[in-house]
Each structure stands twice: as structure tokens, then as C-alpha cells.
Amino acid sequence: MKLFKRILLFVIILLIAIQFIPYKHPQTNNNTKGDIIVTGQISGEIASILKTSCYDCHSNQTHYPWYSHIAPVSWLLASHINEGKEDLNFSEWNSYNKRRKISKLSDIKELVEKNEMPISSYTFIHRKAKLNEHEKNLIMKWSDELTDKLLK
Amino acid sequence: MKKISILFSSLTVLCAILFLQGRTIRNNEPLTGLKTDTTHINYYGSVKVVLDNKCYNCHNQTSRSEKARRKLNLDSLSLLSKVAQVSKLDKIVETLDKGDMPPKKYLEYKPEGKLTADETKAIKDWAQKTSDGLLK
Numbered sequence: 001m002k003l004f005k006r007i008l009l010f011v012i013i014l015l016i017a018i019q020f021i022p023y024k025h026p027q028t029n030n031n032t033k034g035d036i037i038v039t040g041q042i043s044g045e046i047a048s049i050l051k052t053s054c055y056d057c058h059s060n061q062t063h064y065p066w067y068s069h070i071a072p073v074s075w076l077l078a079s080h081i082n083e084g085k086e087d088l089n090f091s092e093w094n095s096y097n098k099r100r101k102i103s104k105l106s107d108i109k110e111l112v113e114k115n116e117m118p119i120s121s122y123t124f125i126h127r128k129a130k131l132n133e134h135e136k137n138l139i140m141k142w143s144d145e146l147t148d149k150l151l152k
Numbered sequence: 153m154k155k156i157s158i159l160f161s162s163l164t165v166l167c168a169i170l171f172l173q174g175r176t177i178r179n180n181e182p183l184t185g186l187k188t189d190t191t192h193i194n195y196y197g198s199v200k201v202v203l204d205n206k207c208y209n210c211h212n213q214t215s216r217s218e219k220a221r222r223k224l225n226l227d228s229l230s231l232l233s234k235v236a237q238v239s240k241l242d243k244i245v246e247t248l249d250k251g252d253m254p255p256k257k258y259l260e261y262k263p264e265g266k267l268t269a270d271e272t273k274a275i276k277d278w279a280q281k282t283s284d285g286l287l288k
Binding site for chain 2: 004007008011067098099100101102106107147151
């Protein structure tokens, strides 16, 4: 009993202590000039899917829930979102050249088809973000169509 | 004792969740999308020498690294579809811009494998020029 109490106390102190380790959430930015949705390049249906399933990690419009400010969750989220935005940022879509857009669309199609995106640790918490078969097909079709348009 | 077991089990589950969310997603599928007709790829200037000396060891058809071969296979680059080629060429540019290649672990035991500024520029220029040609 004494040992259990000591371990528990240690864990609680550790959890409190790590809250003081500085971290920085990737900033959100309401300047949406270059955003793929704002520029009207995609349909309402695709926009809705992207916003629900992709935008938290792949845009400057991340929604940070209350638990995102508690370590170690805050660290994991910061790391995920930084990596996500580095790989693909829909808010900067217009800054991508044609080659980059085609490459990103190819990645989107491949990863959605293989159920690798959105990632399971995200959809475990955000159930609505999980893509059903219809949504997957819509995204893949959209990727193909936009790629064909860019190739012309 | 029971409480210690519960606490230990809870910590184990928490650690497992944290570990699993950070796991690398592996793709062990073989290279697909090859076509029999080829798009001839021009290796402008000195870039062929640079690719041969600094990249080919890992990025070839018989590479021991399945991941390196899957990410970029210089032997079959010209066999890919136009979109796939443009994609690979863009990945080359993006990867070099980030300074991610050659990998740091590789350079630890082979520091001479590091790309010079001129070599990086040569590869990027080649990748951009080749993809521009494909997009015409």
C-alpha cells in the first residue's frame, strides 16, 4: 500500500512537472488567401471532407481542443501537426507550383486508397474524420480529375 | 498489491497507445505502375555522375533497402507513368530542400557521401527541368 501510494505520488508529480516544459502549438492563421477551399477550386462536398478529415493536420486552421494543451498530449499533437503541415498544407495550396500540386494529389490518392490517411490515432478520437468508402472514392476521383486538369 | 497491478496495467496501456500512434506505417508492396514504353530521361550535365556516386547505391532495383527502392528507383524511373515521374521528381526536390538526403545515419559512416551545394543544385535543376519537360 505504501509502495503504491509512493508510485502514484511520483506519477502525479511527474504529470504536473511536465506541464511546465515549454512547447509551441503550430500557429493557426486566418489569412486564407492561398487556401484550396477559399480559392473555390473544389466542390462543396470535397471541401467538407477535407475540412473534417484533413484540415486539423494539413492546414493553418487547426482546431485545438482542451486536452491539446495538456502534456504529453500537447507534445504529440505539436509533432503530428508540424509534420503534417510540412508534408501537405492546404492553406498554402496556391503557393505550390504545378509539379508540387500533381505530386501532392498523387500522395493523397495513394494514402487514402490504402487507408493510411487520415491516421488511425486521429480518427480514434475524431470518429467523424474517418472516411467511408463513398468519401474515399470521391477524394480519389477528385485527385484524378484535378491532376488531369493540371496536365492540360 | 492489486492496486499496484492496476496502476502498472494502466501505465502499460498508456505507453502502448503512445508507442502505436508514433509507429511508422510500412508499405511492403512491390513497385507498381510500370509501363513497357519508356519516357526517355535526359541526365543534363554532370547530374548522372552525381546520381551514380551519391544516390544509386540505395536507389536502384536490387537495393537491399526496400524502403529506399520504393521511395525512388533510378533504374525504373523512366518506366513510370507521367504523373508518377513528376511526383518522384518533385519528391527529389522537396527532399533535397529539407536536407533529408543522404540520410544522416548513412553519412555517419560514409561522410564522403554528403552532397555538396553544387551537387544538390545540379540534381534539383535536373529534376525541375525534367518535370517541366514532362508537363509541356
